[in-house]
Amino acid sequence: MQFIGINHDGGAWAATLFGSRVVPLAPVQDFWADPAGWQEKALALASGTGAAGELARAAVTEVPLVPASARVICVGLNYKAHAAEGSYKDQELPPYPTLFGRWTASLSVGNVPVPVPAGEAGLDWEGEVAAYIGRRVESADEATAAEAVFGYSVFNDITARRAQKLTSQWTLGKNGDFSGPLGPLVSRDEAGDLRDGLQVRTRVNGVEAQNGNTRDMIFSVPAIISLISETLTLHPGDVIATGTPEGVGYARTPQWLLHPGDTVEVEIERLGTLVTPVGDPSLRSRA
Template identity: 80%
Template sequence: MQFVGIDHCAESWAAALVDSRLFPLAPVAEFWTGPAGWQEKALTLTADAGPSLERGTVSEVPLVPASARVICVGLNYKAHVAEGSYKDQDLPAYPTLFGRWTASLSVGNVPVPVPAGEDGLDWEGEVAAYIGRRVESADEAEAVESVFGYSTFNDITARRAQKLTTQWTLGKNGDFTGPLGPMVSQDEVGDLRDGLQVRTRVNGTEVQNGNTRDMIFSIPAIISLISQTLTLHPGDVIATGTPEGVGYARTPQWLLQPGDTVEVEIDKLGTLTTPVGELSLRSLA
């Protein structure tokens, strides 16, 4: 089952996606109080059951509550560690974690602006995991059971801002730089350790082609580690890291410019498309 967020009744709602029809279920915050129950209801829907909307006639929004923590994993593929500025370092003993604010999130087909002062933006295609139940001090077996679904994600990065200090927050929170695709329920995706192919294309040219089986830290290990310190709640998101092929590590460097289009395609999760817009942060002020 697939779910998306939509702008409905003057607020953000969760909707089930059945073929090309959207069935509004509940406001996003309410959906995450019991996502399994809403999934059970959604499974009874058909294209002619209940009020529905044609996809494309309504605005889509991230299926993430405002209260969510969005925790991203950096350096989670060996080949990605080896290609960049961390190539001379040992593999990390623990995952490198950083946060995104929900205000930076977006959805497919929404233009992302190149911030003022940046030479361009970088792509990072990856899988996002959505927490579906409360997780506190969990072992890996409990952690894997907490995942409700997955989606495509592009951790679009302002590299100049990211590299100003050892803390990555600024470069990872540009406006509209965290697009998410529709969420696919865990039962349709399976275990990422079995392998999903992650491909990224820029203007039709493939720039990334990795597989989730090559992640250094698995989703259960990441969730378990996080839960030892902070309690995860339904609607929280874990972005699992990107494979090799990012733009800043290339010779010559390749960064996204206005007019470019990025596609992140992941097995079982679909394709997330993001255009790079003409706006800058300065012009948005």
């Protein structure tokens, strides 16, 4: 099953996606109170045993399918080749994943322009898989952590590199306005296991910039969730952004960054394609 967030009935709702049609299910907070239950209802709708009002996807305004209370935890340098092109060139790989946070206010959806902040030479792309937590996770082993994943979506961790590199803390550069677009959520049973390998491709203006595979992750999703859960309890609707493969723009010579008028696409096997246009700083007025 696939799910998206939409503006509906005065607030953010979860909806199930059937091609060009959507069926509203529940307010986002209610959906994440029982995601497995709502998936069962969505499956009933798909089989024709349920009833709900259908809407044309083109007629709705999409929003991130993430509750305001969610923690968005991102993993840096989680592909071997990307670690080598970045901070761990000619060094041993780290024993633990590099984790940093995004605020939900930075999240967006497909086809929403992301502004280049004034003072940045451009923005950088990081195509990756986002994993959604579907049940409470506390001090979990990896097997339990794997079962806690509700589904996945395409994510683009669009980064303001100048701001990121000002200090050793990455928060500022990773939370630009509209800089975290997410695609539709694909349930785990449909998406499969990332350890089996999903191809991750990023294109800029139609030119391939990244081509990696999730089997090349240094730390698996269950290992990451297990580690996080030792310190903080994860809840349904929390998001783990799993890292990007090699091919980011800042590591190239010369650097290749995103500028107003560019379009970046992230395509992930079984999860779909996420398209994000790039705009000028004036677009920040929407934030």
